[in-house]
Amino acid sequence: MDTLLDSRPDHIRAATVIVDLGDFLPKALAATDRPAAPKHIQLSRALVRALDEGIVREGDKLPSESDLTEMTPYSLGTVQKAVKGLMQSGFVMRRPGIGTIVKPWRKRLTEPLHCRFTNKEGDYLPVYPSILNRTLVTDAGPWSVVLGETSQIFRIDRCLRMDDEFSVFSHFFVDIDRYPIFETLQIKDFESNNFKKLMYAQSGDPISQLRQSLTFVPASAEIAGHIGVEEKTSVLLFKVTVRTSSDDTLYYQELYIPPNNFDLHIDSHLDGLVSP
């Protein structure tokens, strides 16, 4: 084939070598989750882990379905479910007759999940979160609607500094019945951990519904102070509700974003395959 006329994207054209997972997969699958996740989820996670650990790299071709069926104790259908999940999450690309190819993912997902900015070059700004406060919420609001009127809701206030450029203020609402760790953990412990890890450590439930909305609102005095704008300046309020496929709300988040010159990247869906 004439490569000069090969206009396919790099991550397709370059994929000729099939990555060897013969050593990795059996070990990765032996380390079972507790309680045991479905087999196709275990396989999906193992493959994502292989990506995280650099065993599989962007542009690599994964073993074929039948190969995976042979090197795992799973059936073809299970393997297919696993790889299909990876495709729906955007990790890989599949074509009949070609194979399964790992898409370029630019950079691994870091904290926090739903508020990442890129500069003009497309690089993500590093985020430096700091915890300001944690309170038991007693009044009603959007949080109680989505998390349930009867539940015990904690609110965690954070300030997310975006690489010394600007700051975002965050109200994070969570039901402590579902995530008791947010009540028991000391505030200082939040600093060293990150929210995504905490959420996944507790739930294991796949995220499959994201409800997001945006409004312009005037900044309150408190919020204005934290994000460095004048009081009543118009800022963006970004509301995020995260649900499982069975419609349980995992958490609700409000992000106050001042005017800035960076691109806010909006997540579409993740299907619970993000590696903790």
Place this chain on the structure above:
Amino acid sequence: MDTLLDSRPDHIRAATVIVDLGDFLPKALAATDRPAAPKHIQLSRALVRALDEGIVREGDKLPSESDLTEMTPYSLGTVQKAVKGLMQSGFVMRRPGIGTIVKPWRKRLTEPLHCRFTNKEGDYLPVYPSILNRTLVTDAGPWSVVLGETSQIFRIDRCLRMDDEFSVFSHFFVDIDRYPIFETLQIKDFESNNFKKLMYAQSGDPISQLRQSLTFVPASAEIAGHIGVEEKTSVLLFKVTVRTSSDDTLYYQELYIPPNNFDLHIDSHLDGLVSP
């Protein structure tokens, strides 16, 4: 069951009656797509159509998997795929032991796909689109990156009036090799149709990847005029790239949104099940 203590959401509590699709489904499935879509997609679409036509309403319980298997010529696995697709798209909710329940969708999706606002009551603002212009794009930009440097790109400029409240200006970029209809159709024909219908009529390919980002930008003179703000006013630039699961870009859209008091609802994913 004591309804006073029943704190479950309406759409679960109310679902006691199983909707009768015995008449509708066989007829709906007989009207096959051209070219034939996979059976599980056909079934999904038939169920969505039942929703559109009011045969199934919000809160209704769908027939069980085994019932659907009996009333259709399809196997259990096929039925499961179809209903699972509806769940991942957010149309229905499923629980073992209970059944499949149609979620409240407030209002059917109308035009345009990615820019819908709600008022304080949660109702969508009606949208009145008008076509301003259609040009062949020759220069490079984000559009050429995502649609391909070599492709013939058309740009359609539109003004989307949001229920007499405010207006949004839109640049819609599409590859005419993929959607020749955007070149052949007269501008006046766009008014009566809507974009979503046009896109689905042509492709049939399921949408599965949405890439969305937001930036603050100063409004150009032209755009400022259309959306009724002063030149150089800071407006929101909402960029949307829509791809299939095989990574083909369907279209790219830029939306210029003036400051306003409504909620911009952000789509997460639709999986191609939206009924045309």
Place this chain on the structure above:
DNA sequence: AGCGATTTGTACGTATGTATG
């Protein structure tokens, strides 16, 4: 252009597990 070999995609039938009422 044609023909296998490969690989994903769809589909069927069956069996068993788990949550709910």
Place this chain on the structure above:
DNA sequence: CCATACATACGTACAAATCGC
């Protein structure tokens, strides 16, 4: 404890797209 209904899993078969010869 039982019936219902969704969830997972297995094994098989064939179709459709792609590639190399």
